[in-house]
Amino acid sequence: LSLSLSLxxxxxxxxxxxxxxxxxxxxxxNTPQGSFSGALxxxxxxxxxxxxxxxxxxxxxxxxxxxxxxxxxxxxxxxxVAASTGDPNQRLTSWLLRALVSRASxxxxxATAFHGAASxxxxxxxxxxxxxxxxxxxxxxxxxxxxxxxxxxxxxRGRKRVHILDFSITHCMQWPTLIxxxxxxxxxxxxxxxxxxxGRPPVPPLLNVSIEEVGFRLAKFAHxxxxxxxxHVMKTTTTPARHGDGAPSDTSQLPYPWFSSxxxxxxxxxxREDEALVVNCQxxxxxxxxxxxxxxxxxxxxxxxxxxxxxxxGLNPRIVTVVDEDADLDSPSLSSRITAxxxxxxxxxxxxxxxxxxxxxxxxxxxxxxxxxxENVVGLDGPQRVExxxxxxxxxxxxxxxxxxxxxxxxxxQEEVKQLLDEHAGGWGMKREDEHxxxxxxxxxxHVVFASAWVPx
Numbered sequence: 139l140s141l142s143l144s145l146x147x148x149x150x151x152x153x154x155x156x157x158x159x160x161x162x163x164x165x166x167x168n169t170p171q172g173s174f175s176g177a178l179x180x181x182x183x184x185x186x187x188x189x190x191x192x193x194x195x196x197x198x199x200x201x202x203x204x205x206x207x208x209x210x211x212x213x214x215x216x217x218x219v220a221a222s223t224g225d226p227n228q229r230l231t232s233w234l235l236r237a238l239v240s241r242a243s244x245x246x247x248x249a250t251a252f253h254g255a256a257s258x259x260x261x262x263x264x265x266x267x268x269x270x271x272x273x274x275x276x277x278x279x280x281x282x283x284x285x286x287x288x289x290x291x292x293x294x295r296g297r298k299r300v301h302i303l304d305f306s307i308t309h310c311m312q313w314p315t316l317i318x319x320x321x322x323x324x325x326x327x328x329x330x331x332x333x334x335x336x337g338r339p340p341v342p343p344l345l346n347v348s349i350e351e352v353g354f355r356l357a358k359f360a361h362x363x364x365x366x367x368x369x370h371v372m373k374t375t376t377t378p379a380r381h382g383d384g385a386p387s388d389t390s391q392l393p394y395p396w397f398s399s400x401x402x403x404x405x406x407x408x409x410r411e412d413e414a415l416v417v418n419c420q421x422x423x424x425x426x427x428x429x430x431x432x433x434x435x436x437x438x439x440x441x442x443x444x445x446x447x448x449x450x451x452g453l454n455p456r457i458v459t460v461v462d463e464d465a466d467l468d469s470p471s472l473s474s475r476i477t478a479x480x481x482x483x484x485x486x487x488x489x490x491x492x493x494x495x496x497x498x499x500x501x502x503x504x505x506x507x508x509x510x511x512x513e514n515v516v517g518l519d520g521p522q523r524v525e526x527x528x529x530x531x532x533x534x535x536x537x538x539x540x541x542x543x544x545x546x547x548x549x550x551x552q553e554e555v556k557q558l559l560d561e562h563a564g565g566w567g568m569k570r571e572d573e574h575x576x577x578x579x580x581x582x583x584x585h586v587v588f589a590s591a592w593v594p595x
Contacts, residue, residue, distance in 0.1 A: 190219055190231050191480050197238050198472045206246055213239060223496055226487035233509040234479060237516035244517075261510070262503075263346035266355070272343050273311050275504065276489060277562050278587060281579040282420055282461030283312040284558050285589035288551025291319055293457035293591075294328065294414045301331045301413040303453075306420035307338060309345045310352050314359055321363035329366035332356070333407060336371045339425040339524055341514075342507040372406055407453070415455040423447075424462050424527035443528075447540040451594060458542065458592040460533060464578060464585040467515050468526040475515050483508055485581045492563050530588030534574040542592035544575035552577065 193216050200209035213235060220232035264272060273279045294300045300320075306312065313332060321327045334349060345352070353369030360367035409415065426443045450458060465482040469475050486508050494501040514525040534544065552568070555577065559566045567580040571588070579587040 187227055187480075190216075190227065191477065193219065194231070194234055194238070194476050194480065195473050198476050201238070201242055201245065202472055206242075209238075209242060213242075226484060226491045229487050229505065230480070230484050233505075233512045234476065234516060236509070237513045240513060241517040261342065261344055263344040265346055266352075269309060269311065269343055269345055271500075272504075273308060275500070276486070277559055277566055277579060278486075279308055279311070279420075280558055281555060281568075281577075281587055282589050283315065284555050285547060285551060285577050286418060286420065286459035286461055286591070287312065287316045287319065288554055289457060289459055289545070289547055289591035290316060290416050290418070292548055292551070293593075294320075294416065295323075296325065297414040297456075298328050299331070299410070299413040300328045300416060301333065301407075301410065302416045302418055303407065303455075304332055304334045304418045304420075305422040306334075306418065307341060307422065307425075308343065308420065309349070310334065310356060312418070312420060313356060317356075317360050317363055317365050317367070321365050327363070327365040329368075330360065331368040331370070331413065333370045333372055336373055339422075341425070341524070342510060370408070409453070415453060417450050417453065417455045417458040419458065419460045419462075421462055423460065423533060424467075425524050427526050428468060428528075443533075443536055444540070447536055447542075451540045451542065454594055456593070457545070458537075459590070460537065460592065461587065461589045462530070462533065463527045464530045464588045465527045466529050466532075468528055472516070479512055479515055483512060485584060485586055489563065489565070489581060492565065530571065530576050530578070530585075530590065531574060533588075534576070534590065537590075537592050541595050543595050545591045545593055546575045547577055547589070547591065 193212055197209055197212040197216065200206075200212060216231065216235045216238075219228065220235050221228040222232040223229070224232075290302075302313075304310065304313075310332070317330060320330065332353070334353075336349060349371055353371065357367050357369055423443055423446070426446055428443055463482075466478050467475060467482070469478065487505065490501050490504055511525050514523055537544070552570075555568055559568060559579075565582045567583070569578045569580055570576070571578055574590065577589045578585050579589075
């Protein structure tokens, strides 16, 4: 392998934030793919997005066809385009390149050119204060919180008891605002019961306290607002990644092990007839595959999107809120996933460029979280690939097949969301998708996150 030492050193330098390396002799490209290499040389040093995407797709194609030598050559070219401290396009390319190198190192362990280029970890557990700052930095999460809370308040109006079944990755950061809003009801606050699973996807943000501690803090807050409150953690039998944990344990041979053994039924949830049941899914469905993790699907199989949704329908909730990233990252094709990453995940890099300096540690941490997502989407396959986002319209079709119908968000909720976005950079916006009654968070007109509300038919 002609590039073993060269590419290894170049990638190590790039990940230290050094400028792209200078180009050596073009004789490097004297291979059987000469005409193809000639096309690639036209991209050397170019920062054009279309050219960069072309190079990334060539690399993916080479890896999928087991052309190791050509994959190395394309990576070398990409390393001269990417820069971990460059503009948003260069930073995104740097992370995509790292993911491709990581993928190649697993597929070809004896090709030393691929070693030493794993992505830096983004799994540092945060304090509660740090998590609040993380959530507040961008409207990525707050948009969904605000839209869902508005729909929930409207759905439980007049009800004296509310039970929220919460599937989310942000450690209950959504609920203080809702509790505060319910405390202001003219007819008096309802009692609120929140149930959460103790398993969660092994993804950022991680928290350095247990979910039980989170519940204790929520209870104190609810007490301060004079809202009767209960908090329950629903135990699962397989929970390698838990709220408050650092890195997940080695469960790579298990299908979606973070939640594979929990089958919800009324006895687990302690459902009560006098309660209005709310099911909240915030950035949760994307961590379930379209089909069951075991290759088959049943209505009780929570390792598939359809099985999970059908299970929720069986609980006959008063309302279901579904919020997730409006992207298609679940294609079986590596090339399609790279295209989707390139055309969606430029957004956080572009957003952060607008208001944080390049040497900001906060920016580095945010970008590392995006990098971990890229590493999962591009670098992994099978049960290890847990990032499986779908566009909102595809999720809507799943919800309708399961027996739900969409409900529109009220004008008051839409105004609250707009006020939230006014607190952030000018590129953020909101649009209504009337066909499915979604609200969509946008950045410079591009879809970012969708929010939806559903009731049983």
